[in-house]
Amino acid sequence: MDQQQRLPKDSWEDHIHTLKLFVPKEFSFQENLNYLQRSPNECLFTIRNDSIYRAIPLEDDVAVIEVSAENHEQAILVRFLGNTTPTEPSKRTEVANYVRDWFDLNTDLVPFYSMAETDPMLSQAVQSFYGLRNMGIPDLFEALCWGILGQQINLAYAYTLKRRFVEAFGRRIECEGEVYWMFPRPEDIAPLRVEDLGGLRMTVKKCEYLLGVAGLMTDGKLTKELLLEAGSLKKAEKQLDGIRGIGPWTANYVLMRCLRMPAAFPIDDVGLHNAIKHLLGLEAKPTKKEILELSAGWTNWESYATFYLWRFLY
Known part of the structure; x- marks a missing residue:
């Protein structure tokens, strides 16, 4: 079902009070931070000084974390705040997996970028937002x-x-x-x-x-x-x-x-229609038939194509 190449899920280090998550070369913490800041009314996390703060519910516990970039974005640092450091390694693993899923760090974007370079709309999108991930909703x-x-x-x-x-x-x-x-x-x-x-x-x-x-x-x-x-x-x-x-x-x-199915395609989305209209300079929003024709080369990357096109609007 998932034909994308998946990267190793254990690409991180446990330093107990901090976790170090290694990121692919095709990743920009700043681009993802820009996306997360699109609404001032977000209630599940806050962003201060280029760091993200949020509470992660565990089975019978809660971890409050700070997420930031390290060494020119070669890694993500997760720091536990206050006295919320999980004492059990399995729970720290749960937090690491949550953050990796949230930032979709396990997906290899090289094939997507190779495909997008030859697509009239997506080439503009990947140039504008290179390193952006399909920021997920793990729950x-x-x-x-x-x-x-x-x-x-x-x-x-x-x-x-x-x-x-x-x-x-x-x-x-x-x-x-x-x-x-x-x-x-x-x-x-x-x-x-x-x-x-x-x-x-x-x-x-x-x-x-x-x-x-x-x-x-x-x-x-x-x-x-x-x-x-x-x-x-x-x-x-x-x-x-x-x-x-x-x-x-x-x-x-x-x-x-949430499920990270690469071919998921909300083709009826108004935002997708408006993004295509904007990028192609159309007078009216494209029809479903036109979208299917335009997306013919996106096979198994429809979700990422949609996410990148949305980014032009929000």
């Missing part, structure tokens, strides 16, 4: 909720809804004088009713969709493992598409940002 529930929250509204309001959702139902931790929020867990949301989400000021249907997804995950009927075991992109998409509130766009968004 499936968070990815599904973000996809649902963002349906049929602009990005700025989607961030507002996410902040309300997180601050109403998520967990918080104070560390070194700062407050860090963590995304709600399915078990936090599943027992709620639509009325309990009224303060978020979003549609009743979106509330119902969030509750439904939380229930499926709490019951073990929807997991990353089940989706990955589906055997193909189309089968995984069909599993998601059968869930109330999740259509082709949301399904492909989740498969792209």
